[in-house]
Amino acid sequence: MKTEIVSLLAIGFASVALAAPQTFDFKDPKGVNNVQFLLDAPLEPISGSASGISGTVTFDPANPGATKGRIVVDAKSLFVPNAMMKDHMHGKDWMDVATNKEIAFETKELKNVKTTGDVTTADAVGTFTLKGVTKDITVPVKLTYLKDQLGKRMQNAKGDLLVVRANFSIKRTDFGINPKAPEDKVADKIDLTLSIAGAAPQK
Amino acid sequence: MRRALQIVALVVALSALAFWAARGANRGWTITDKKVTTLDEVTGLEGITYEKGFWPGVDFLGGVLLGAGALAGASLLIRNKPKTQN
Numbered sequence: 001m002k003t004e005i006v007s008l009l010a011i012g013f014a015s016v017a018l019a020a021p022q023t024f025d026f027k028d029p030k031g032v033n034n035v036q037f038l039l040d041a042p043l044e045p046i047s048g049s050a051s052g053i054s055g056t057v058t059f060d061p062a063n064p065g066a067t068k069g070r071i072v073v074d075a076k077s078l079f080v081p082n083a084m085m086k087d088h089m090h091g092k093d094w095m096d097v098a099t100n101k102e103i104a105f106e107t108k109e110l111k112n113v114k115t116t117g118d119v120t121t122a123d124a125v126g127t128f129t130l131k132g133v134t135k136d137i138t139v140p141v142k143l144t145y146l147k148d149q150l151g152k153r154m155q156n157a158k159g160d161l162l163v164v165r166a167n168f169s170i171k172r173t174d175f176g177i178n179p180k181a182p183e184d185k186v187a188d189k190i191d192l193t194l195s196i197a198g199a200a201p202q203k
Numbered sequence: 204m205r206r207a208l209q210i211v212a213l214v215v216a217l218s219a220l221a222f223w224a225a226r227g228a229n230r231g232w233t234i235t236d237k238k239v240t241t242l243d244e245v246t247g248l249e250g251i252t253y254e255k256g257f258w259p260g261v262d263f264l265g266g267v268l269l270g271a272g273a274l275a276g277a278s279l280l281i282r283n284k285p286k287t288q289n
Contacts, residue, residue, distance in 0.1 A: 032243045032250035044231075049238070049251045081236040081253065146246070153245045163246045197246040 021060035024162040024198030026053055026071060030153065033196040035073055039172070041187040046085070052077030053196055055104075059162050061145050064120040065113040071164075071196065073103040093178050095131060104129045105139065118145045124166070130175040139168045150199050159201035166194040208278035212271040219267035223259045233260040 026033060033053040039046040052074025059067045075097035080086050090097045107126040114121050120143040128137045142165045150159035172188050173179040223229070236253035243250055 030243065030250070031252075032241075032246065032248050034249075034251045036251070051251065079236075079253065081234045081238060082232050083235045085232065144247075149245055153243070161246060163248065195248045197243070197248055 021058045021063075021066065022160060022162075022200040024057045024059060024069075024160075024200045026055045026057065026164075026196050026198040028053065028197060028199075035195070036193040037078075038191040038193075039187040039189070040191070041183065041185055043184050044186070046080060046186065048078060048080035048086075048089075050074070050077045050079065050103075057162060057164065057198055059143065059145065059200075061118075061147070064115050064143060064145075065110050065122070067110055067120075067122075067124075067143065068107050070104060070106040071194075075101055075103055095177065100131045102129070105137075110141075111138075118147070119143070120145070128170065130170070131177055133175045135174060137168070137170065139166050141166045150201060153197075154199070157199075157201055159199060161197055161199055163197045164194065165196075166192075168192055205278045205281045205283055208281065209275055212275035212278065215274065216268055216271035219259075219264060219271070223264045226258050229258050229260045231260050233263045234258040 031051060034049050034051050035053065036049045037047065050073050053071065054074070055069060055071040057067060057069030057071070059069075075095055076090070078086075078089060078095060078097065080089060089095055092098075105124075105126055105128050107124045109125050110122040111125055112121075112123045122141055122143070124139045124141045126137065126139070127134050128139075144163040144165075146161040146163065148158070149161045150157045153161065169189050169191050172181075172186070172190055178186070235257060236255055237258060239252050239254050240249045241252065242248075
């Protein structure tokens with residue numbers, strides 16, 4: 001009887017430990033994490049990506065609605081496939097990456113949370129900082145919790161993965177990115193696609 | 204000399220057109236890095252890398268054709284030597 005009680009308590013403690021929020025690190029050693037951007041102006045569509053992603057997200061599989069986190073993109077990792085265009089984009093008139101080193105999104109809360117199996121969709125309300133300007137925005141996100149899948153991605157590692165996908169748009173002029181530039185050449189609307197995975201190794 | 208310059212201009216223009224067409228007839232700006240996507244099977248995410256190279260765009264084509272045109276135009280300023288009669 002005593003052994004059974006101890007076993008039940010152990011299972012109970014283990015369940016509590018497993019249900020606890022986990023912190024996922026989004027610095028990806030495999031270099032897959034990226035954010036893609038598209039400015040679809042009538043005369044000149046501009047597309048590119050950024051891979052310098054870091055940040056952490058605290059996610060509780062038992063309570064996905066309580067997810068909180070901060071994702072950071074290194075502004076210097078912004079890339080377009082034309083070398084001259086990339087230099088202009090990094091320059092003072094446009095992104096001024098020497099001064100504004102980070103692009104960041106920090107969640108305040110999740111709204112409209114819907115979970116089916118390991119997939120949660122929600123509207124992430126938070127602050128978006130770009131070129132030194134911070135604004136409140138709402139981003140529709142899809143979170144996919146991959147339990148015990150870290151080992152498949154990294155040898156000799158144990159733990160879980162959290163995949164975050166988001167598609168949203170911002171306005172270039174809202175963040176002071178060369179607001180005088182003609183919109184037929186450089187669109188005001190910037191479409192962003194975030195595709196990132198974070199790891200929570202077991203300790 | 205005039206004829207030689209015109210032939211050079213034509214060869215330059217045709218070579219540029221052929222090179223532009225052979226490298227994919229890119230109707231945007233010249234590209235020095237091409238996007239390559241790879242699927243991460245565990246997460247289902249597509250990773251992005253860039254392949255270094257040179258894919259000429261309309262700026263390259265326009266520049267070379269303008270140069271060839273200038274060369275052909277300059278040829279018109281050269282006077283042919285008058286033919287000597289024996």
